[in-house]
Amino acid sequence: MSKDNNKHFTIMIIPHSEKESVVLNVPVYIFKILSIALVMTSIFAIMFIKQYYDYREEAQYAQRSIAENKSLTREFAVVARDAIELREKVARIEELDQQIRKANEFDPTKSYFSQQNRLALVEEEPDEKSRVTASSLLATEAQGAVQAVKDSLPMREESLQEVQSLLQERHQELAAIPSIWPTSGNMVSGFGMRTDPFTYRPDFHTGIDIANRTGTPIYATADGRIVFAKFDGGYGRSILINHGNGISTRYAHLSRYTVEPGQHVKKGALVGYMGATGRATGPHLHYEVIVNGNAIDPYKYLP
Ligand SMILES: [Zn+2]
Known part of the structure; x- marks a missing residue:
């Protein structure tokens, strides 16, 4: 046994009645244990309170996130529908390109658009596997639409430039054919x-x-x-x-x-x-x- 363990505090409880006094002989190490227990309890209490506040903050954040998510989903639906509409408009421009070529008897084989590409623009269907939620379905379709527009725009520009130069050639050919009266009389x-x-x-x-x-x-x-x-x-x-x-x-x-x-x-x-x-x-x-x-x-x- 160490020296400390032999030290004691004596606590005397003296009642105000006729009863006998109580004498408690408490060793010092008990006080040490009690002090450590107090410190530990305080630390745990602080940790618990902090945890509680953290949790409350997280719950509030989650709530805000849910609300934000809902509004983002609504906004996304608008953007997605715009993307799908855009794909249809681009398909319409392609139709016009074809009509201009046909009306001017331009070589249709010079068109850069295949029937396949046109069908992809008009009828692109989302993958069956992605039919999980309405939003993911919309997301897939919108993604497909944006991709289709992105893929076809450079070809569309090239084709319209070709139509423009063909029309210019045609105009020059027509301008070089005598077709008006040279004078009046x-x-x-x-x-x-x-x-x-x-x-x-x-x-x-x-x-x-x-x-x-x-x-x-x-x-x-x-x-x-x-x-x-x-x-x-x-x-x-x-x-x-x-x-x-x-x-x-x-x-x-x-x-x-x-x-x-x-x-x-x-x-x-x-x-x-x-x-x-x-x-x-x-x-x-x-x-x-x-x-x-x-x-x-x-x-x-x-x-
Ligand atoms: Zn003459």
Whole structure:
């Protein structure tokens, strides 16, 4: 036994009655044990209180989370439905692309969209396994829709760019075909066999003659490049325009011209003025359409 264990406190309880006093002989180590027990109890109490507050905070947080979750679910449903709607709109743009191609007789094989892709856009169904909750079903469908839109947008852009360039080409082709009247006036002589106004002998007329006053404006009938603007024998002051694709037009007997060789002109551009230069009996325009070197009836090209 150690020395400490021999120390004692003596506690005397003296009643205020006739009863005998109680004398308690308490060893010191009992006090030590009691002190330790008190400290331990205090620590446990503090831990318990802290735990309680932590739990209460967590419960409040959970409650807030549930409310937030509900509102997020509602907001997500709106976004998801928008995504699905977006997929349908993109599918509609694809349909329009197809219709534009069809209407313009563009090569449908040049379309970048397969039937399969279109079906995927319109009818994409969520995986059976994911049919757990309404929200997860919606999430899967929305995810699929966003993915489908994401996958098809670059192709869609490429295809529309192709349509744009095809339309531009088509526009250029149309602009290069003579399709308007070169001047105003009366058509006094048509294309084909006729009696020559000078020799009165049968003669093949290679164009049409439109008569009006000297100085009546003459216009290019299609986009093209001026081959020449010169005095050309019986044609007098005349212009030849090359429109590409083997097509050119001639404007003869002009009083003067307003263009130079090599110049590019647009359909409807002023190129000169009516006159009676060369082999002409009076002021008129002799207009020719030449295809692959052969004069053809210009009337067929007029509106
Ligand atoms: Zn003529």
